[in-house]
Amino acid sequence: MYRYDEIDQRLVEERVAQFRDQTRRFLAGQLSEDDFRSLRLRNGLYIQRYAPMLRVAIPYGLLTSHQLRTLAHIARKWDRGYGHFSTRQNLQFNGPRLEDTPDILAELARVQMHAIQTSGNCVRNITTDHFAGIARDEIVDSFVWCELLRQWSTFHPEFSYLPRKFKIAVNGAEADRAAVFLHDIGLQAVRDKGGTRSDGASPGGEVGFRVIVGGGMGRTPIIGHVMQEFLPWRHLLTYVEAVLRVYNRYGRRDNIHKARVKILVKALTPERFREEVEAEWASLTDGPSTLTEEEVRRVQGQFTRPAYAQLPGDDVGYAAQLATEPAFGAWAKRNVHPHKVPGYAAVTLSLKKTGVPPGDATADQMDAVADLADRYSLGELRVSHEQNLILADVRQAGLHALWQKAKALGLATPNIGLLTNIIACPGGDFCSLANAKSIPVAQAIQERFDRLDYVYDIGELDLNISGCMNSCGHHHVGHIGILGVDKNGEEWYQISIGGNQGLTRAGAPAALGKVIGPSFARAQISDVIEKLIGVYLEQRESEDERFVDVVWRIGIEPFKERVYGGHHQGHERHQRSLAAA
Amino acid sequence: MAVIIKGMNVISDPWQRLELNADGSLPPVPPAGDIIVPLAMWQRLREGLLARPGRLGVWLNSNEEPAAIAEDLRLFGVVAVNFPKVTDGRGYSIACQLRERYGWKGELRAFGDIWRDQLFFLAGCGFNAFALREGEDPREALTAFGDFSETYQGSVARPLPLFRRRHLT
Numbered sequence: 001m002y003r004y005d006e007i008d009q010r011l012v013e014e015r016v017a018q019f020r021d022q023t024r025r026f027l028a029g030q031l032s033e034d035d036f037r038s039l040r041l042r043n044g045l046y047i048q049r050y051a052p053m054l055r056v057a058i059p060y061g062l063l064t065s066h067q068l069r070t071l072a073h074i075a076r077k078w079d080r081g082y083g084h085f086s087t088r089q090n091l092q093f094n095g096p097r098l099e100d101t102p103d104i105l106a107e108l109a110r111v112q113m114h115a116i117q118t119s120g121n122c123v124r125n126i127t128t129d130h131f132a133g134i135a136r137d138e139i140v141d142s143f144v145w146c147e148l149l150r151q152w153s154t155f156h157p158e159f160s161y162l163p164r165k166f167k168i169a170v171n172g173a174e175a176d177r178a179a180v181f182l183h184d185i186g187l188q189a190v191r192d193k194g195g196t197r198s199d200g201a202s203p204g205g206e207v208g209f210r211v212i213v214g215g216g217m218g219r220t221p222i223i224g225h226v227m228q229e230f231l232p233w234r235h236l237l238t239y240v241e242a243v244l245r246v247y248n249r250y251g252r253r254d255n256i257h258k259a260r261v262k263i264l265v266k267a268l269t270p271e272r273f274r275e276e277v278e279a280e281w282a283s284l285t286d287g288p289s290t291l292t293e294e295e296v297r298r299v300q301g302q303f304t305r306p307a308y309a310q311l312p313g314d315d316v317g318y319a320a321q322l323a324t325e326p327a328f329g330a331w332a333k334r335n336v337h338p339h340k341v342p343g344y345a346a347v348t349l350s351l352k353k354t355g356v357p358p359g360d361a362t363a364d365q366m367d368a369v370a371d372l373a374d375r376y377s378l379g380e381l382r383v384s385h386e387q388n389l390i391l392a393d394v395r396q397a398g399l400h401a402l403w404q405k406a407k408a409l410g411l412a413t414p415n416i417g418l419l420t421n422i423i424a425c426p427g428g429d430f431c432s433l434a435n436a437k438s439i440p441v442a443q444a445i446q447e448r449f450d451r452l453d454y455v456y457d458i459g460e461l462d463l464n465i466s467g468c469m470n471s472c473g474h475h476h477v478g479h480i481g482i483l484g485v486d487k488n489g490e491e492w493y494q495i496s497i498g499g500n501q502g503l504t505r506a507g508a509p510a511a512l513g514k515v516i517g518p519s520f521a522r523a524q525i526s527d528v529i530e531k532l533i534g535v536y537l538e539q540r541e542s543e544d545e546r547f548v549d550v551v552w553r554i555g556i557e558p559f560k561e562r563v564y565g566g567h568h569q570g571h572e573r574h575q576r577s578l579a580a581a
Numbered sequence: 582m583a584v585i586i587k588g589m590n591v592i593s594d595p596w597q598r599l600e601l602n603a604d605g606s607l608p609p610v611p612p613a614g615d616i617i618v619p620l621a622m623w624q625r626l627r628e629g630l631l632a633r634p635g636r637l638g639v640w641l642n643s644n645e646e647p648a649a650i651a652e653d654l655r656l657f658g659v660v661a662v663n664f665p666k667v668t669d670g671r672g673y674s675i676a677c678q679l680r681e682r683y684g685w686k687g688e689l690r691a692f693g694d695i696w697r698d699q700l701f702f703l704a705g706c707g708f709n710a711f712a713l714r715e716g717e718d719p720r721e722a723l724t725a726f727g728d729f730s731e732t733y734q735g736s737v738a739r740p741l742p743l744f745r746r747r748h749l750t
Binding site: 155156157161245284288 | 667668669670671673674675677678681682696698699701702703704705706728729730731732733734735736738740741742743744745747
């Protein structure tokens with residue numbers, strides 16, 4: 001966990017004071033709605049369909065049990081007793097009063113938290129792999145680089161009023177669990193192939209980053225372009241600064257839907273964009289913002305290191321429990337993940353129980369999870385972009401007891417990586433932007449596929465739902481993606497297949513899903529998903545071949561045919577025109 | 582005479598800022614006094630403007646290139662940058678480029694849709710004079726320069742990032 005120093009703490013407190021004054025001036029009529037909007041947004045405060053929404057930053061998804069208890073306290077005292085963990089690894093409160101938000105921010109500052117730059121047209125919370133620091137395929141501990149970037153981006157004077165929001169992701173492992181090809185900037189850690197340096201100072205190759213720019217979802221989904229294959233780590237901040245400057249100067253501001261950096265990269269072409277960045281970088285490179293080894297070490301030192309016990313290896317009792325208790329084994333297979341330290345494991349606590357909106361947690365659950373983190377995972381936890389909570393440092397010997405407790409709390413649904421581990425935005429139930437509801441769709445699908453044995457047969461499948469084209473539910477990169485669309489005031493759903501969030505396994509790069517055809521009414525969705533799954537089960541060559549692998553191998557035609565049929569398609573249209581009439 | 586903030590003080594503004602007419606034509610040139618002219622006016626009346634008595638400044642709109650005046654900077658008493666809307670943040674980068682890339686050392690003025698809540702960031706990018714929008718009290722706004730007591734990243738105002746200053750104190 002990163003511990004604030006005196007300056008970090010002072011800055012968040014000064015931010016609270018600044019926002020308290022801004023809110024006071026707004027409530028006193030000294031700032032107009034418009035004036036206040038640009039200020040409250042960079043403090044995470046939206047005015048939503050039914051109430052304000054406050055988005056709290058959880059930098060790179062890392063949280064202590066103490067902080068989680070404070071979030072629970074805030075949910076009880078100022079909100080409706082629960083919070084929503086978002087796909088940006090943040091937490092949203094869906095109903096605080098505007099007048100209370102300065103006090104909420106002050107409460108957050110007491111536990112080294114804030115809502116800085118969680119919305120607005122600025123550099124947002126930097127996200128990363130939820131297995132950072134513990135993954136066996138680790139190249140670097142990405143938390144350190146995220147924190148360096150967090151400090152660099154916090155209150156950056158030049159980039160406070162960008163054309164649009166700007167999202168950076170860092171991945172420090174071999175497998176891409178941060179979706180680096182789908183961010184405004186994606187940074188993939190790499191080690192220089194050179195191996196040992198001639199001076200012998202470096203045991204491996206030098207660390208650098210593959211810099212990917214202009215990826216993103218939203219209404220124009222684009223896979224990012226590699227701008228640098230290997231950017232030595234010292235130049236990280238100056239290069240990112242050059243990218244941001246080019247974007248700030250030339251990104252479109254006339255149309256909110258064409259304002260992200262991906263549109264600029266596309267308009268200029270990646271080659272021209274790279275040249276512009278290089279020209280800008282020339283005046284920044286090797287300047288004072290060039291990172292130093294001392295600074296990287298200092299930030300590393302601000303992170304507490306988990307105090308692991310020296311264990312001989314895999315726990316014998318755990319292996320026995322796996323063999324004798326099938327239900328425990330089923331949970332462990334999906335929700336327990338390997339750890340780089342012998343005898344330890346990471347555990348996903350599922351926030352995807354059927355009947356509960358994905359990512360929602362009650363204050364009581366937060367408190368209970370905080371207790372679990374203290375008892376089993378050295379007092380820390382992480383929020384994953386799949387909207388689950390991770391206990392990253394659990395001794396294998398404690399897994400069985402943890403499982404029983406998690407089960408009692410409704411957090412042990414053994415569905416990680418499976419169809420029912422649905423990613424969904426809050427949708428039309430909460431969000432003023434949404435065209436359609438997403439949560440009831442998720443629930444209907446979960447109910448249909450809840451016969452877990454059946455789910456196991458289907459294997460790994462990412463199903464993502466967004467309530468509108470802003471794609472907060474990441475539908476473009478779902479193996480199956482569902483998008484809410486508005487047709488003459490009615491809620492319809494478009495389905496795409498074949499998307500993939502990133503290189504999570506060899507040979508399976510980031511990909512955007514393809515729309516299978518005309519959209520459906522909500523009541524039809526579960527049937528359609530079942531038909532898609534039916535084609536997959538018939539076509540797969542082995543249980544190792546996942547749904548998305550089959551889509552890539554045989555194309556979307558067989559799936560289309562099953563869903564729409566020949567004459568069926570006309571019937572479908574007829575029905576829709578009736579519904580629209 | 583309007584008041585502006587300059588170097589943390591509120592002063593009367595000796596400069597008169599000219600704008601193009603609505604149809605894009607040039608406004609008349611005042612016979613005397615210090616004037617800040619739009620870029621197009623500078624480009625079209627260059628010699629005439631230099632020959633008149635009084636000091637000369639130029640202002641850039643947020644979509645204009647600082648490179649267009651890079652060679653002429655020594656001729657100006659002030660360079661100003663317009664913020665047509667508070668959310669149009671191009672002026673921040675224009676300021677950084679004028680200071681860092683083209684070496685402008687003189688008065689760099691922000692004007693347009695700006696008020697106290699932008700001052701800290703504007704100053705960070707190298708602006709040292711501020712003509713706040715109508716209705717703002719520049720004296721009250723002065724406290725905004727102290728909104729934050731420290732900055733992490735390097736900036737025009739403070740080229741060394743915090744991590745290079747930590748061991749200096």
